Amino acid sequence: MEIVKQMNVPAEFFYKKIIDSVMYDVQEATGQTLKEKQLIGFEYIKKFNEKTSAKIKIEELITDQLYIYRTSTTRNDFTATYQIRSIDEKSCEIQYVEKMDSHGMIQSLNDMVTGVLLSFFKKRQFKQMLAMIEQSY
Template identity: 55%
Template sequence: MEVVKKLNIPAPVFYKKIIESVIYDIRVQTGKDVTEKQLNNFEYVKTFSKSQRAKIKIDKIEKDSAYHFSTSTTKNEFKVSYDITMIDDNSCEIRYAESMESYGTLQKMNDIVLSMLLGFFKKRQFKKMLEQMENS
């Protein structure tokens, strides 16, 4: 899935909101306080429920322009990228992309069917989230 959207907020403001969210998640999941400078290649385990955990790895971080991470479970690896392009002092373009590599034939088929069924709704929900970030 890929979403490209122009937002009427400066690139540094959008980037800061993403990084604050990441640092908060790391603190909640690990109890560690990290700084933005420590995020590149940072890895931690995130618990989603009693039986679901995943390893999160921050793959790329570039101030005001990029945030990429991967989430690995026993069933698949999910890669996400936020690429931020400054348009002018008051607006930016966000290019969000996600991909998933599943392990095992049955899991691959399941993930393909699920992504076909939910893809439209997921894109629409993501665009709404971007608009909420823009308005906050």
């Protein structure tokens, strides 16, 4: 999945919103309060419910430009990349790319079918999140 959108917020503002969300997620999952520089390479387990959890690893951060993280489950690995490009002092362009690697052929087929069905809803939900970030500025 890939989404490219011009945002009416500065790159610094968008990046800070994303990092604040990451730090909140880390705090909720681990009880640790980290500084931004401590996030690079940080791994933690996030529980979604009693039976489902995933390992999350923050792979790369470049202030106001890039955020990459990986979510690993027993079935798949998801890599999400936020690339932020400043246009001017009041706007930026966001490129969000999500890639999924499935473990096993049957899981790959299952993910391909469900991915087609769910991609519309995921894109719509992501665009709504971007709109909420813009509105909060």
